[in-house]
Every structure is written in C-alpha cells, then in structure tokens.
Amino acid sequence: MTDEPTSDAPLPTTADPVNGAVHDAAPHPLDEPLTAQVWHPDDAAPAADETADDADETAPDADQAADDQVGADETQPASVADGDGAPRTGADASDEAGADAPGDMPATGGAEPGTAQQRPDEGDDVAVGAAWDGEEASAASEGPAGTSSDPARGADGTGHGDSDAEAEERDEPDDLSPVQPAEAATGAAAGADESGVAHEPPDADDAGDPDEPALAEADEPVDVDGPSDVDGPSDADGPGILDEPSDAGPPVPADEPVPAASSVGGWTALGQALRPRLTTAQLLAGVLCAVLGFALVVQVQHHGDTSLEGMRQADLVRMLDETTDRGDALARQESNLTSERDELLSGSDRRQAALDALRRTATTQGILTGRLPAEGPGVIITLTEPDGAIRPLTMLDVLEELRNAGAEAIQLNGHRITASSAFTGVAGAVVLDGATLKAPFTWIAIGEPDAIAPALQIPGGAMAAVRTDGGEGSIARQSHVEVSAVRVVPDPVYATPVPVATR
Amino acid sequence: MIAVIGLVVGVVAGLWLQPTVPIELQPYLPIAVVAALDALFGGLRAMLDGIFDDRVFLTSFLSNVVVAALIVFLGDQLGVGQQLSTAVVVVLGIRIFSNAASIRRHLFKA
Structure with missing residues (x-):
C-alpha cells in the first residue's frame, strides 16, 4: 500500500516519542490510524512499506518467537500470539500487516488501546481499497490488548536483523503514528470514543460549510491510508503520543467522518442534516420554509372559495357567453309554455261555451217538443x-x-x-x-x-x-x-236529418 | 431540522391567521407555491448529494418564485395565460419528480 504522503508539519516537529528518538523518518504510514492525511515525509512511505512487508513476512516467525518469549515474560502473550496467529493464517499480506498492527497495538494506557482498537474499526469502515479484515483486527487487538506489544516487540527483536532495525524504525514511527490517532481521539473529545463519535467534530467544525471540500480531501487519503493507518496506532507509545499537541487533530477528525457519511448512505446524511445547528443557512432555510408553508396553507384555504373577482378575463368571458346562451334558451322555453297555456285555456272556454249552447238548445227544444215540463x-x-x-x-x-x-x-x-x-x-x-x-x-x-x-x-x-x-x-x-205534463215523442223512423253544411 | 420547524410554523400561522389573498395576486399564488416547492426539493437533493449551499438555495427559491410569477403574468398580458400557466406547472412538476427520484435513490438505494 503505497501511501501518498500528505505531509503535515506537526508530526516531524513533535519530539515526543517515548523512545526519544528523532523520527526523521516519517511514521509508518501503516501505523497511521484512519486519519485521512499521511503527515509523514516522503521518506517515511517507502520505509514504511518495507517495514510493513517485513513485518508481514516475519509475522509468523514473530508469533512463534513471541510464544517463546511470552512464556518467559507473561502468560497472556501465548494466548495473544495464538490470537494473532489465528487471524493471520488466513489473511493476506496486507491483512497480516493489518493484523500485526492490532497485535502491536500499544498496551499503554486504557484510552490508548481503546482508541487504537477503535481505529482499526474505523479504518476498516473507511478504507475502501484495503482488504482489511476488521473482525480479525479487532479480535486480534482485543485479545492481546496490552500484551501483544511485548510479543510483537519481542518478535521484532527476534525477527530478522532487518526486521529488528526496521522494527525499531517501525516502533519509532509507531510512536509517532499514534500521535495523530491519539490526537484524533482527543480531538474527538473522548478517549474511547467510537468511530461514530469521530463524526461529531467534523459536524461541529464544519457546521454550515459545504461538505464537498472535506469529502474531497477525505476520500483520497482515507482510501489509501486506511489499511496503513490501522497498522500504525498499535504502539506502546500511545500515552506519550496522546500528550502531543492536537495540531493534527482538527483536520483529521474533519476528514474522518465525511467519507464515512457518504459511504454509509443517504439516511446518515439526512440525519446529520436534520440535526439542528444554529447557522445562517439553517435559519435561512427555516425562514423560507415558513414562508412556503404559510403560502401553501393560504392558497389551499383560498382555493375553497373562488369568486369571480379573482378569475381571468378569458374565463369571465367564457362564463358570460355560457350564461347568455342559457338565458336565451330559457326565454324561448318561457314563450313556448305561455302560448301553450293560453291555447289550453281558450280551448276549454270554447268547449264550455259549446256545452252551454247545447244545453240551452236542448232545453228549448225540450220545452217546445213537450219533453220537458x-x-x-x-x-x-x-x-x-x-x-x-x-x-x-x-x-x-x-x-x-x-x-x-x-x-x-x-x-x-x-x-x-x-x-x-x-x-x-x-x-x-x-x-x-x-x-x-x-x-x-x-x-x-x-x-x-x-x-x-x-x-x-x-x-x-x-x-x-x-x-x-x-x-x-x-x-x-x-x-x-x-x-207539468210531458210527452215523450218517439224518434222518427223515416225522417233523417239533413247533414249540416260545415263552414 | 430548523427548516422543518419553520415549515410547521408557517403552516400553523397560515391556519391561525387565515389571511385573504389580494385580488391581484390570486392567479399567481398557486404557481409561486409550486415553484417554491420545487426549490425546496432541489435543496433537499443538494443536501443529500453533499453539495448544499445556502446561498444557492436562497437564490433558487426566490428566483423560482419570481420567474414563475413573471411568466404567468406575461402570459396573461399576451392572452395565453392559461396555456403558459399550464406549461409552468408541468415543468415544475417534472423537476419535482426528478429531485424526488434522486432523493429516493439516496435514501433507499433504489
């Protein structure tokens, strides 16, 4: 894993290392925790790679040597070594290197191992290109916590001569490397914070700022440095490193969570976005949303009672035409009905008159003919x-x-x-x-x-x-x-009435 | 979150105050509301894309509302008010759908 060293001033200047050695060589890039930046000089990278490779090669030997030494030093290392060996057996070179890192995780201080252990997790999550097996690393780191350092060192010491020198170098870089993770941890405002907590500082720091620049920065370094970073923190120099100034802290945490957010998904981003922060952007958005909600409700209420005043001219003209047509149709219907009514009335009158005339005629004829008294x-x-x-x-x-x-x-x-x-x-x-x-x-x-x-x-x-x-x-x-006498005259038998000429 | 609170506050204010819309603004209010909704969805999508900028959101909100109202007003003056209003609503609806689809892909990965 070739790192792209993004050098950071603070690291070389720190004269903290527990060993007191001057780290002209940049801390092993693999040593760096999930920090996005590789603040080591260019020199550190190749050395780091070599040391990482050597560490991989010597890992099995180191395990066995560790077993020997463990028995002499402590009882735990044996289990530790086993723990380390187990994950390593199935791991690739990079994985072994990664496994080494947790194995090498410094047992110093409670917070340090805790954070150091967390970093592999973070690195696992963030490192895209690495074949890091987080489970193995965490398992390895959890087991040997505190004790792995001894066998690892012993392994380094008993390893190849190259490995010794390089292990020392690794130790030194390891000393430095934990600084940043430690700083990052401190920057995260908690020693044993989870990776999720690491997301907090960036949010607080970047409140309101566009995520893009942080994203851009974080993506590249994280991808490259992820696995190497995981290897780095495993160092016994943790506590000393923790004391270091947190210059690299703010930028590191700032970069860490951003890539995690994008990789986690939209829900996380949505959750982060919804977190209330008192910034201009949020207030502005709130004001605009208030205006939108107000206008929406007003429009919905207004739409219920539409009046002619608010309609367009074209609509009004159309409505006028329709109303006029309807009025004409109704007028025609009215005239039709009126004439029909008059006709009916007059017809009944004529009928009545005819009836009356017939009655009178019948009466007259009856009197004259003797039918009626x-x-x-x-x-x-x-x-x-x-x-x-x-x-x-x-x-x-x-x-x-x-x-x-x-x-x-x-x-x-x-x-x-x-x-x-x-x-x-x-x-x-x-x-x-x-x-x-x-x-x-x-x-x-x-x-x-x-x-x-x-x-x-x-x-x-x-x-x-x-x-x-x-x-x-x-x-x-x-x-x-x-x-009063009446005489019913029989109907004529022979005489028939002459048909009345129709007028 | 403050945006959601602002939205709720605006809705409550509208329900409580119950103002009457001026006659001159009545034809343009629905178009303005749809344009503002489009800007809101655009802002939400930008936030999920990680490229949210408050200045862009503000300008897009205001410009959407103003431009939509201007287009409808111009259409009324020209005599094609109904058609232009329909066109503006269609376009805004398309944009809202596009933004909503992008948001959906962000949230549900589908």
Missing part, C-alpha cells in the same frame, strides 16, 4: 159543455188560436200538446193522441196572457166557435202557470 205566465182556459158537445174541430180551433197567440207550452186535461198532436173523435168524445177527453176541458197555456186572452175572444174566434157548439169557456190570466 215548463212554467211561466200564461192562461188557464176552462171549457164546459152545458148545452152541447164541443166538436174536435172546435178544439182544434182553440189550439190553433193559442199557437197563433204565441203559446209556447200547452196542456189539456193533463195531456201535453206537441207538434204531432191531433184531435180526432166525435163531438162529446174528443180523442187527443189516442186519449178520450171529457168535459170540462182545462187548457193551460204558457205565453203572454194579454195576447192570448184577447185572441181567443175576438168575434168569430175560438171562443165564438165554442159558444156556437153549446159550450162555455172562461179564460183566466195567470202570472204563473205550470205545464
């Missing part, structure tokens, strides 16, 4: 036969005289006189319409009394004829007489 002013004539019988011809004269005088309804002894009535028989037995009449004869005639009475008594008139026959007659003018 009648009443009105008239005369009552009484004829007796003191000295002889009245001939039918005389009766006929009386009837003719009455008709001539304008009598409209005539009744004789309870028999109605009709148009077809005829006197037959002989004197003394006058037969009227098949009915024999006997004296006295009582004539009831409805008409003008003052016209009928004198007409009967003119010299040579009907009354004279009655006196000639030996009868006596008396005429009584009445203001109201009643002809």
Whole structure:
C-alpha cells in the first residue's frame, strides 16, 4: 500500500516519542490510524512499506518467537500470539500487516488501546481499497490488548536483523503514528470514543460549510491510508503520543467522518442534516420554509372559495357567453309554455261555451217538443159543455188560436200538446193522441196572457166557435202557470236529418 | 431540522391567521407555491448529494418564485395565460419528480 504522503508539519516537529528518538523518518504510514492525511515525509512511505512487508513476512516467525518469549515474560502473550496467529493464517499480506498492527497495538494506557482498537474499526469502515479484515483486527487487538506489544516487540527483536532495525524504525514511527490517532481521539473529545463519535467534530467544525471540500480531501487519503493507518496506532507509545499537541487533530477528525457519511448512505446524511445547528443557512432555510408553508396553507384555504373577482378575463368571458346562451334558451322555453297555456285555456272556454249552447238548445227544444215540463205566465182556459158537445174541430180551433197567440207550452186535461198532436173523435168524445177527453176541458197555456186572452175572444174566434157548439169557456190570466205534463215523442223512423253544411 | 420547524410554523400561522389573498395576486399564488416547492426539493437533493449551499438555495427559491410569477403574468398580458400557466406547472412538476427520484435513490438505494 503505497501511501501518498500528505505531509503535515506537526508530526516531524513533535519530539515526543517515548523512545526519544528523532523520527526523521516519517511514521509508518501503516501505523497511521484512519486519519485521512499521511503527515509523514516522503521518506517515511517507502520505509514504511518495507517495514510493513517485513513485518508481514516475519509475522509468523514473530508469533512463534513471541510464544517463546511470552512464556518467559507473561502468560497472556501465548494466548495473544495464538490470537494473532489465528487471524493471520488466513489473511493476506496486507491483512497480516493489518493484523500485526492490532497485535502491536500499544498496551499503554486504557484510552490508548481503546482508541487504537477503535481505529482499526474505523479504518476498516473507511478504507475502501484495503482488504482489511476488521473482525480479525479487532479480535486480534482485543485479545492481546496490552500484551501483544511485548510479543510483537519481542518478535521484532527476534525477527530478522532487518526486521529488528526496521522494527525499531517501525516502533519509532509507531510512536509517532499514534500521535495523530491519539490526537484524533482527543480531538474527538473522548478517549474511547467510537468511530461514530469521530463524526461529531467534523459536524461541529464544519457546521454550515459545504461538505464537498472535506469529502474531497477525505476520500483520497482515507482510501489509501486506511489499511496503513490501522497498522500504525498499535504502539506502546500511545500515552506519550496522546500528550502531543492536537495540531493534527482538527483536520483529521474533519476528514474522518465525511467519507464515512457518504459511504454509509443517504439516511446518515439526512440525519446529520436534520440535526439542528444554529447557522445562517439553517435559519435561512427555516425562514423560507415558513414562508412556503404559510403560502401553501393560504392558497389551499383560498382555493375553497373562488369568486369571480379573482378569475381571468378569458374565463369571465367564457362564463358570460355560457350564461347568455342559457338565458336565451330559457326565454324561448318561457314563450313556448305561455302560448301553450293560453291555447289550453281558450280551448276549454270554447268547449264550455259549446256545452252551454247545447244545453240551452236542448232545453228549448225540450220545452217546445213537450219533453220537458215548463212554467211561466200564461192562461188557464176552462171549457164546459152545458148545452152541447164541443166538436174536435172546435178544439182544434182553440189550439190553433193559442199557437197563433204565441203559446209556447200547452196542456189539456193533463195531456201535453206537441207538434204531432191531433184531435180526432166525435163531438162529446174528443180523442187527443189516442186519449178520450171529457168535459170540462182545462187548457193551460204558457205565453203572454194579454195576447192570448184577447185572441181567443175576438168575434168569430175560438171562443165564438165554442159558444156556437153549446159550450162555455172562461179564460183566466195567470202570472204563473205550470205545464207539468210531458210527452215523450218517439224518434222518427223515416225522417233523417239533413247533414249540416260545415263552414 | 430548523427548516422543518419553520415549515410547521408557517403552516400553523397560515391556519391561525387565515389571511385573504389580494385580488391581484390570486392567479399567481398557486404557481409561486409550486415553484417554491420545487426549490425546496432541489435543496433537499443538494443536501443529500453533499453539495448544499445556502446561498444557492436562497437564490433558487426566490428566483423560482419570481420567474414563475413573471411568466404567468406575461402570459396573461399576451392572452395565453392559461396555456403558459399550464406549461409552468408541468415543468415544475417534472423537476419535482426528478429531485424526488434522486432523493429516493439516496435514501433507499433504489
């Protein structure tokens, strides 16, 4: 893993290393924790690579040597070595190097190992190109915590001569390397903070700033330095390094979380974005969203009650045309209905008039034909036969005289006189319409009394004829007489009405 | 978060105050609201893309509203108000859909 050294001043200047050695060589790039920057000079990189490779090669040997030494020094190292060996067996060279790092993790101080252990995790998450096996590293680091350093050192010491020198170099760089991770940890404001916590500082620091620059910076270094960084922190110089100034702290944490956020996904970014921060951008967004919400609600409420005032001219013209058309249609319908009503009314009137006329005609005809009884002013004539019988011809004269005088309804002894009535028989037995009449004869005639009475008594008139026959007659003018006798005339058998000419 | 709070505050204020819209602004208010929604979705997408800039958000918000209202006003003067209003709403809707799709891809990886 060739690192792209992004040199940082602070590191070379730090004269802290526990060993007191001057680190002209930049800390092993692999030693660096997940820090994005490789603040080692260029020299450190190749040396770091070589040392890393050597460390990989000597790892198995170191394990065995560690076992030997562990038995002498401590009991734990044995388990530690086993722990280290286990992950290493299946790991690649880079993995072994990575495994070495946790194995080499300094056991100094509680916070240091804790943070150092965390870094491999971070490095695992962040390092894109590395085949780092985080589980192995963490397992290895957790087991040998504190004790791995001894066997590792022992391994380094007992390893190849090259490895010794290089291990020392590695130690020194390791001394330096933990500085940055330590600083990063301190910068994260907590010794044993999780990788997630490391995200906090960047957010606080970069509040409001665009994430892009930090992203750009973080991506490249992290990808390259990830695995190497994991190897770095495993150092016994942790505590001393922790004391170092945190110059590299702020930039490191700033870079760490950003790549993690992008790699984690949109939900994390959304969560970070939603975290309330008092910045101009957030306030501005809040104000704009308030305006938007206000306008939205107002528009929704307003849309419920639309009035003509707010409509466009084209819409209003269209509505006017529609309303006008509808008005015309209604007017036409009204006129149609009015004419129909008038027609119906007049038609009923005509019918009624016709009915009335027919009724009157029927009544008149009934009276005249003897079908209906009648009443009105008239005369009552009484004829007796003191000295002889009245001939039918005389009766006929009386009837003719009455008709001539304008009598409209005539009744004789309870028999109605009709148009077809005829006197037959002989004197003394006058037969009227098949009915024999006997004296006295009582004539009831409805008409003008003052016209009928004198007409009967003119010299040579009907009354004279009655006196000639030996009868006596008396005429009584009445203001109201009643002809109650009726005679139903049968319908003509031979006569048919002449069809009425239609006008 | 403050943006969400601001949105809620604005909605509550609108429900509580219940103002009447001036007659002159009535045809343009819905267009302005849709344009502002488009700017809001654009800002949300920019935030998820990691390229959010508050200045860009502000200018896009205001310019969207102003330009949309101007277009509709111009259309009314020219006599094609209805058609231009429809066109503006269609375009804003397309942009909203595009931004929403991008947001969806960020959040659900699908």
